[in-house]
Amino acid sequence: MALWYISVWMDLSLSDDQALLRRSIREFAETEIRPHIMEWDESQHFPKELVPKLAALGLMGIQFEEMWGGAGMSAVDYCICIEELARVDPSVSLSVAAHNGLGAAHINMFGTDAQKRKYLVPLATGEKLAAWGLTEAQSGSDAAAMRTTAARQGDCWVLNGSKQFITHGKYGDTMVVMAVTDRAKGNRGISAFIVERGTPGFRAGKKEDKLGMRASETSEVIFENCRVSAENLLGEEGQGFLNTLQVLDAGRIGIAALSVGLAQGAYEAARNYAFERRQFGQPIGTFQSIRAKLVENAARVEAARLLTYRAAAIKDQGTRMTLESAMAKLYASEIAVRASEDGVQIHGGYGFVKDYPAEKFFRDVKLTTIGEGTSEIQRLVIARQLLAS
Numbered sequence: 001m002a003l004w005y006i007s008v009w010m011d012l013s014l015s016d017d018q019a020l021l022r023r024s025i026r027e028f029a030e031t032e033i034r035p036h037i038m039e040w041d042e043s044q045h046f047p048k049e050l051v052p053k054l055a056a057l058g059l060m061g062i063q064f065e066e067m068w069g070g071a072g073m074s075a076v077d078y079c080i081c082i083e084e085l086a087r088v089d090p091s092v093s094l095s096v097a098a099h100n101g102l103g104a105a106h107i108n109m110f111g112t113d114a115q116k117r118k119y120l121v122p123l124a125t126g127e128k129l130a131a132w133g134l135t136e137a138q139s140g141s142d143a144a145a146m147r148t149t150a151a152r153q154g155d156c157w158v159l160n161g162s163k164q165f166i167t168h169g170k171y172g173d174t175m176v177v178m179a180v181t182d183r184a185k186g187n188r189g190i191s192a193f194i195v196e197r198g199t200p201g202f203r204a205g206k207k208e209d210k211l212g213m214r215a216s217e218t219s220e221v222i223f224e225n226c227r228v229s230a231e232n233l234l235g236e237e238g239q240g241f242l243n244t245l246q247v248l249d250a251g252r253i254g255i256a257a258l259s260v261g262l263a264q265g266a267y268e269a270a271r272n273y274a275f276e277r278r279q280f281g282q283p284i285g286t287f288q289s290i291r292a293k294l295v296e297n298a299a300r301v302e303a304a305r306l307l308t309y310r311a312a313a314i315k316d317q318g319t320r321m322t323l324e325s326a327m328a329k330l331y332a333s334e335i336a337v338r339a340s341e342d343g344v345q346i347h348g349g350y351g352f353v354k355d356y357p358a359e360k361f362f363r364d365v366k367l368t369t370i371g372e373g374t375s376e377i378q379r380l381v382i383a384r385q386l387l388a389s
């Protein structure tokens with residue numbers, strides 16, 4: 001086991017292609033995203049117009065096989081893409097991560113070939129946008145306590161209930177939704193379904209007015225006698241919740257990468273400011289306590305990146321990485337909060353206003369310790385893996 005870890009570890013140096021990938025996503029984010037971030041943030045505008053450009057770079061189907069319209073990249077490549085988007089705008093990065101890592105990934109992992117042809121190809125090519133509905137108003141961390149039901153009627157399933165905090169709940173075209181099909185069976189009585197926008201009985205509810213990640217659309221989704229064909233059952237009946245745990249294992253690597261990119265962006269903004277801003281006749285970046293903050297954040301970002309790439313490298317080897325992805329997500333999100341807070345502190349009063357990126361990183365970052373399982377839940381997942389007797 002230890003030797004196997006070392007071999008994964010040794011492979012973590014990035015290839016020339018990965019360095020090129022990083023440069024091209026960074027250039028794209030700097031030119032196509034950076035000029036708009038505050039405008040999108042203030043108006044809570046979800047930049048749907050960006051989707052064709054993201055698709056042209058393969059960012060709407062990063063890890064899916066080319067036969068399904070994807071770019072066929074590795075999990076480590078995926079981290080590089082998500083990280084570079086988050087370094088500039090965590091909101092866009094969140095939308096790309098939710099599309100790739102939740103809705104589309106669930107179809108990729110558990111869909112039949114016919115479902116992949118019909119639903120995954122348009123998602124991976126950016127023609128359509130994915131959403132994924134697990135959370136409900138009364139069931140977040142305890143997701144298996146969901147109330148949404150799906151009842152079999154002839155060759156259809158009829159869905160009733162609602163989902164809360166759904167990324168692309170309003171703009172998503174293809175949604176994977178979890179619903180109870182047999183309550184007596186507990187979490188083995190939950191199944192997943194594919195529902196397309198426009199299906200009668202399926203509609204978006206309230207759009208959330210958020211603290212951060214404001215350019216990533218988050219809405220309630222409502223099902224009222226929504227009939228979908230039996231062919232829209234995704235994975236085996238009763239396996240939806242268990243499949244969800246596997247989707248989340250991989251999805252958490254995406255949130256870890258988002259956190260690393262966000263922390264990198266916050267750190268760079270603080271470092272640049274520290275050498276622009278002068279007090280007492282010298283740049284504040286020459287003061288020891290400011291230097292200590294910068295150095296510690298730089299080291300923590302690098303440690304989080306390594307944990308994240310390690311989880312991704314294990315995924316690339318086709319091995320389950322529940323422990324590693326939870327560790328990466330927990331650590332990366334918590335250090336990103338720290339880097340963003342220090343970023344505001346280093347900016348002083350200018351960190352408290354919208355003229356500098358520090359303020360937005362500070363708001364955006366909080367989602368990373370909440371979405372796809374809170375920090376408290378990551379600790380439970382890690383404890384179950386490490387401390388099981």
Ligand SMILES: Cc1cc2nc3c(=O)[nH]c(=O)nc-3n(C[C@H](O)[C@H](O)[C@H](O)COP(=O)(O)OP(=O)(O)OC[C@H]3O[C@@H](n4cnc5c(N)ncnc54)[C@H](O)[C@@H]3O)c2cc1C
Binds near residue numbers: 139168
């Ligand atoms: C911007 C945004 C986008 C999202 N996108 C999606 C999406 O696309 N699809 C989707 O399905 N969901 C989505 N979510 C929902 C998200 O996954 C949940 O908010 C999250 O899982 C937490 O659930 P909750 O909000 O109900 O909090 P709760 O579960 O009510 O938790 C409240 C607090 O209690 C703590 N807590 C709960 N249980 C325990 C425990 N056993 N031990 C210790 N502490 C505990 C939590 O850690 C937290 O601090 C999104 C949320 C946000 C904010």
